[in-house]
Amino acid sequence: MSDYIIEVVQYTDPYCTWCWAAEPILRKLKEVYGDQIKITFKVGGLVKDIDDYNDPEILDWIANHWLDASKKHGMPVDPTVWQDMKGEYRSTYPASIAYKAAQLQNPELANKYLRRLREAGAAEHRFIHRREVQIELAREIGLDVTKFVESLDNKSAEQAFYEDILECRSLGINAFPTFLIQNRQGKTVLLGGHRGFDTFEKIFKDLAGDEIGKRTLEATSETILAFVNYLTLKQ
DSSP states (O other): SSSOOOEEEEOOOOOOOHHTHHHHHHHHHHHHHHGGGGEEEEESSSOOOOGOOOOTTTTHHHHHHHHHHHHOOOOOOOOOHHTTTTTOOOSSHHHHHHHHHHHHHHHHHHHHHHHHHHHHHHHOOOOOOSSSHHHHHHHTTOOOHHHHHHHHSSHHHOOOOOOOHHHHHTOOOOSSSEEEEETEEEEEEESSSOOHHHHHHHHHHHHGGOOOOOOOOOOOOOHHHHHHHHHHHHO
C-alpha cells in the first residue's frame, strides 16, 4: 500500500495559463496535507500545430486571452511574448516533450522543471519551445543536461509524451487543467477546469473521510521563512 492517501494527477500543458493559475492552489494543498497526498503531472498536448487554426491573428488572440485570464487568476503574465514569437512558434509539444525528458530522469526535479517552464514562458518572456531555453532551465534546476538532451534525441521523451496524450484521450480529457483525484482504494474523481482550494478539500474528504487530516497554517515569520526555503529547495 502506498504511503500517501490521495493522489492528484494534473493533466496539463506548460503553455496553459489556467494551469499556471493552479500552481498556488497545488502548493497550498501540498503545504496543508503534506505527505498524505501525492501530486503528479501528465502532459496532454494543448496545440499540435498553430497552423491548424488557420487564423493569422491567433497569437494575438492568445496574448489577449493570457492578459484577460491573468486579471482573473492573479498570476503574472507577459503577453508580449506571443508577438515576439511570431514566425517561429508552432506548437506546445516541444515544451511538453522537454518536461517528459526531465521526468524520465528525476520525477521530483521534473516537477520543479515544469514550474520553471511555466514561469519562464508566462512571466519571463522566454521562448520555451526553443531547445536552448529548455536546456538552460534544465541546467538551472540541477538536471543532468547530457541525459536530458539524450532523452530528447533518442525520442524516449517524445514517446513518453505520446503515452500521456493517449491516456488523456482514453479519459476523454480535451481541456486543461484537468485533475484525476484518486484514493488508495482506486475510487476516482475527474475534475475539469480551474478550481479553488475548497473544491479539492471537499473531494479529499469525500474520498478519504477521517483518514486524511489538515495542518493549520499560521503566518509567522518562522513559517513564512520555512515555506520560502521549501520552495527554493524542493519546488
